[in-house]
């Protein structure tokens with residue numbers, strides 16, 4: 001039987017274990033990426049490992065999330081990241097250079113390589129056949145120090161693409177279609193591999209939109225083969241030497257196969273407030289809108305923005321719509337400036353935002369109350385835009401720009417009839433602008449040794465976890481429902497600037513559930529901690545969806561949370577919990593979820609013994625006298641990490657043993 005592309009790259013990087021679905025494996029990591037919102041913690045933890053410098057082939061630290069800069073926090077972070085990168089042999093992409101995933105694809109990604117990034121959209125790199133995986137900052141720090149990355153070997157889902165995209169139907173519609181089939185739940189432990197006769201018709205930026213939003217499916221990674229399109233993409237950026245063809249064997253067998261005929265697709269949208277709440281644009285066309293934002297790591301490539309500029313040329317946006325455009329990288333912005341497309345956007349009334357994450361992570365451009373906001377982003381979780389009760393729709397740049405012209409949700413296939421706009425074929429240039437002047441290269445060892453790392457007062461080394469007790473006596477600090485995202489747990493937006501200061505950031509854990517005039521979650525949790533109780537989070541399905549932010553484990557840990565009991569927990573978040581010594585427990589019988597109430601007292605006896613050698617724990621409800629069975633789905637390594645009081649200690653212990 002032939003091999004899938006995923007398994008070929010995994011096998012080529014295997015450092016520990018055996019390739020078989022569900023088995024834990026360790027893989028060598030060639031490249032890492034970090035961004036500023038997760039990067040300061042990652043580097044603070046990396047520093048505490050006392051590794052002289054990074055051991056990967058290439059590590060890049062990006063500044064793209066926290067650019068708003070109210071107060072000194074963001075700039076403190078930038079200076080710390082710049083100087084610690086110089087000290088550690090890491091490339092540093094400065095603020096303004098672009099979104100990590102876009103720049104990484106343009107400047108550093110390579111077919112067949114492994115990439116680990118402290119951002120859930122790292123699988124964007126799968127567009128050029130990288131095996132690219134998102135993880136918590138501590139996992140990335142360990143990889144930077146030369147350690148393998150451990151994961152459960154995924155099952156491989158083949159997505160066979162046939163037919164051809166019709167005019168005005170976009171790559172975004174392909175991934176929204178897949179989200180409508182698979183949803184955001186229940187895909188943990190899978191990798192998605194694209195194949196089929198339509199693959200050669202998709203450019204790398206189109207593929208990147210698709211692999212990027214694989215994160216919303218909750219899969220480990222998504223990948224396309226490396227072919228002529230990949231070669232074209234790399235050659236246009238003077239990187240032809242990084243190209244190599246790569247594909248699954250023709251007789252590769254997939255654990256599941258889905259077929260999507262691109263010719264049958266139509267414009268789609270994810271309605272509020274989940275990326276899998278998908279409808280066709282035709283179904284909701286005509287809805288009045290107040291805002292359109294085009295950008296993010298999903299849809300801000302040169303090709304996307306050229307499409308937008310061509311539609312806007314000589315036209316003007318509707319007077320009830322605010323349109324913002326955030327190009328994904330300096331390369332894109334500069335090329336639009338040089339070819340005049342930027343002027344077309346400005347003339348049409350667009351507000352040009354800085355190249356970076358911007359409104360995607362709630363940094364400005366929050367919609368007014370009750371107003372419909374259209375976004376070409378990948379996430380529309382409740383409140384992520386910065387407005388409580390927001391009505392954010394995710395859709396393609398084609399649909400976004402058509403709607404900006406009319407002031408209503410508009411199917412872009414109607415543009416010829418409405419405005420006489422012919423479908424603009426975007427011919428990508430054979431040479432792109434290459435300007436790495438905002439990327440600082442690693443220094444020589446001698447120069448690196450002389451660098452003074454700048455640590456502003458808002459950069460606080462995170463507290464270490466405490467050992468788990470053998471008898472866990474706890475209280476239910478909160479009971480939440482299904483699909484709790486890391487945005488619910490740790491809000492971004494105006495609080496994003498607190499990422500380097502856990503005690504401050506922890507004050508807003510579960511902020512969206514806080515009620516005015518009542519003690520906050522943080523206050524209640526700290527009170528429990530002072531009384532000697534362990535905090536326990538009870539949740540429904542898919543707890544910890546979305547971002548890789550390890551603060552969603554780190555801050556609760558700081559508040560005394562020692563266990564999460566949920567119907568199911570998402571991959572990256574589960575790893576983050578273990579890394580910070582919080583026990584992830586799944587209900588053996590999901591119906592038990594209904595039998596627990598907030599504030600009830602729970603007890604788990606012989607916890608350490610269970611972590612050491614059992615797959616289950618008994619949870620005694622001291623308030624109601626009920627008993628529940630909890631599943632511990634832990635690998636041997638997970639168990640060791642929990643018993644070693646977290647990944648950092650575990651790594652230190654291991655390296656002491658090896659020296």
Ligand code: MIC
Nearest residue numbers: 037038119120121547548549
């Ligand atoms: C996001 O899209 O939610 C983020 C911000 O990029 C996160 C990382 C973070 O929280 O810093 C992600 O996707 O992992």
Ligand code: SF4
Nearest residue numbers: 121296297357360361
């Ligand atoms: Fe940035 Fe948004 Fe992409 Fe996250 S999803 S990396 S916030 S642009």
